Amino acid sequence: MNIAHADLLLEMQKRTSEKRATQNETVLWQHSRDESYHQPVSPDVVVYPKSADEISSILTFANEHHIPVVPFGAGSSLEGHCIPVKGGISLNFQEMKEVLEIRPDDFLVKVQPGVTRTQLNLALKKFGLFFPVDPGADATIGGMAATNASGTTSVKYGIMRDQVRNLQVVLADGQIIQTGGLAAKSSAGYHLTSMFVGSEGTLGVFTEITLKVYGIPESVLAARCTFPSVQSAVEAASAVLSSGTGIARMELVDERSIIQVNHNSDTAYTEAPTLFLEFHGNPSSVTYEASLTKELLENFGGLEWVEERDSKARAKLWEARHNLAYAFKHGYPGKSMMFTDVCLPLSELSGAIVHARKTMDEIGVPGAVLGHVGDGNFHAILMYDAVIDAERKKADQVNGSIVDYALRKGGTCTGEHGIGIGKAKFLRKEHADTLPIMASIKKQLDPNDILNPGKIIL
Numbered sequence: 001m002n003i004a005h006a007d008l009l010l011e012m013q014k015r016t017s018e019k020r021a022t023q024n025e026t027v028l029w030q031h032s033r034d035e036s037y038h039q040p041v042s043p044d045v046v047v048y049p050k051s052a053d054e055i056s057s058i059l060t061f062a063n064e065h066h067i068p069v070v071p072f073g074a075g076s077s078l079e080g081h082c083i084p085v086k087g088g089i090s091l092n093f094q095e096m097k098e099v100l101e102i103r104p105d106d107f108l109v110k111v112q113p114g115v116t117r118t119q120l121n122l123a124l125k126k127f128g129l130f131f132p133v134d135p136g137a138d139a140t141i142g143g144m145a146a147t148n149a150s151g152t153t154s155v156k157y158g159i160m161r162d163q164v165r166n167l168q169v170v171l172a173d174g175q176i177i178q179t180g181g182l183a184a185k186s187s188a189g190y191h192l193t194s195m196f197v198g199s200e201g202t203l204g205v206f207t208e209i210t211l212k213v214y215g216i217p218e219s220v221l222a223a224r225c226t227f228p229s230v231q232s233a234v235e236a237a238s239a240v241l242s243s244g245t246g247i248a249r250m251e252l253v254d255e256r257s258i259i260q261v262n263h264n265s266d267t268a269y270t271e272a273p274t275l276f277l278e279f280h281g282n283p284s285s286v287t288y289e290a291s292l293t294k295e296l297l298e299n300f301g302g303l304e305w306v307e308e309r310d311s312k313a314r315a316k317l318w319e320a321r322h323n324l325a326y327a328f329k330h331g332y333p334g335k336s337m338m339f340t341d342v343c344l345p346l347s348e349l350s351g352a353i354v355h356a357r358k359t360m361d362e363i364g365v366p367g368a369v370l371g372h373v374g375d376g377n378f379h380a381i382l383m384y385d386a387v388i389d390a391e392r393k394k395a396d397q398v399n400g401s402i403v404d405y406a407l408r409k410g411g412t413c414t415g416e417h418g419i420g421i422g423k424a425k426f427l428r429k430e431h432a433d434t435l436p437i438m439a440s441i442k443k444q445l446d447p448n449d450i451l452n453p454g455k456i457i458l
């Protein structure tokens with residue numbers, strides 16, 4: 001960076017209407033971190049652009065002066081994605097949170113990047129529509145597109161890459177492009193939209209996102225079912241998928257997770273591995289699918305089955321799953337949390353989960369296993385003390401072993417959280433042969449390495 005700290009602030013103020021840039025220490029600190037365990041690093045300035053043109057002007061300047069630019073959504077990512085490891089400009093989209101256009105007849109919506117998932121669903125509700133991707137945190141659509149997020153509903157509706165129809169992107173040199181269109185399908189050339197989705201702010205800055213949306217189901221039924229072992233729960237989940245039942249969510253939490261939830265809330269759930277499920281459709285279809293599923297689960301050792309239709313009771317049932325990470329944070333005060341995130345072919349999932357649990361117990365790292373089992377994706381929550389080097393090393397060792405197992409079985413080092421800083425070394429293992437191609441795309445689009453440097457490709 002070849003510009004003085006104070007001059008950078010003046011430049012950014014000049015390039016945003018109402019001078020929306022700051023070097024306030026508290027704001028810099030807020031933009032130095034995400035929800036991960038990675039070491040925070042402060043940016044030199046935080047900027048709040050209002051339009052693609054302002055972002056284009058900021059990037060043109062940053063590119064000329066080789067200043068890093070790091071997009072910042074809600075900061076909920078889990079691998080250090082939005083930590084400005086080389087300083088520079090943190091671009092915050094809180095002034096770009098408009099739902100620009102809803103096209104109910106086309107099942108499409110166009111939003112600015114700072115719109116959050118809940119804000120979008122509130123706007124869609126009056127049209128009888130909803131956006132299904134739910135990563136748990138109230139993330140921004142820009143951040144979700146940039147990490148190719150998924151979550152509990154992906155087993156039915158797919159991941160972010162399946163929803164994004166078009167992106168307006170500002171490139172490193174300030175050029176503004178559109179990557180797609182409004183048509184449901186297209187065979188026109190390389191699929192650039194898919195390339196930008198999941199690029200974690202390293203290839204361009206998204207300024208408008210057009211998404212596919214869905215009709216709100218007439219009826220929703222949620223259920224939970226306990227099992228004698230994690231293995232039987234995973235086998236039961238596979239059987240549900242093979243049966244072709246239109247399951248909308250199917251989440252596994254292990255016994256330790258339920259114990260932690262009971263400790264931290266007013267629940268008294270049976271402390272056993274549990275599948276949380278949801279069915280979307282009309283009243284008779286969800287009743288039919290739920291009863292079919294219950295029967296199937298019983299064949300695989302399913303024990304206690306509880307179902308809810310009322311929206312409040314459903315929300316209560318899902319609370320245990322949604323608040324799990326926070327239950328662990330509260331249960332281990334002062335400890336840091338590492339989230340592993342591998343995805344495997346379904347036939348390998350139960351072996352991988354058993355391996356993860358065994359490794360955690362053998363190495364001595366407390367935590368739990370939970371997962372989007374319908375997708376073959378699971379997480380281990382690893383609790384450790386960040387100031388005790390040996391504890392951090394043990395957590396790293398468990399994480400490494402879980403990833404190595406997944407790679408050996410044809411899986412991936414990250415199903416949904418992305419690479420950021422933490423998974424870069426595993427990306428080298430997983431895609432050693434294609435990494436040079438990825439690096440050359442990065443070089444072509446961002447020759448001065450200003451866009452979120454130090455992420456994905458180191």
Ligand SMILES: Cc1cc2nc3c(=O)[nH]c(=O)nc-3n(C[C@H](O)[C@H](O)[C@H](O)COP(=O)(O)OP(=O)(O)OC[C@H]3O[C@@H](n4cnc5c(N)ncnc54)[C@H](O)[C@@H]3O)c2cc1C
Nearest residue numbers: 073074075076077081139140142143144146149150201206
């Ligand atoms: C408790 C908890 C549970 C979670 N569960 C899940 C889960 O189930 N599934 C899942 O997928 N994730 C999960 N996550 C991770 C996280 O919520 C997702 O990665 C989310 O998509 C990040 O969105 P964000 O708005 O917070 O983005 P940020 O964290 O702010 O940024 C993420 C990345 O996107 C880039 N970016 C942000 N905005 C733009 C833009 N406009 N243009 C270009 N790049 C941009 C940033 O530079 C960064 O690299 C969870 C996180 C927490 C804390």
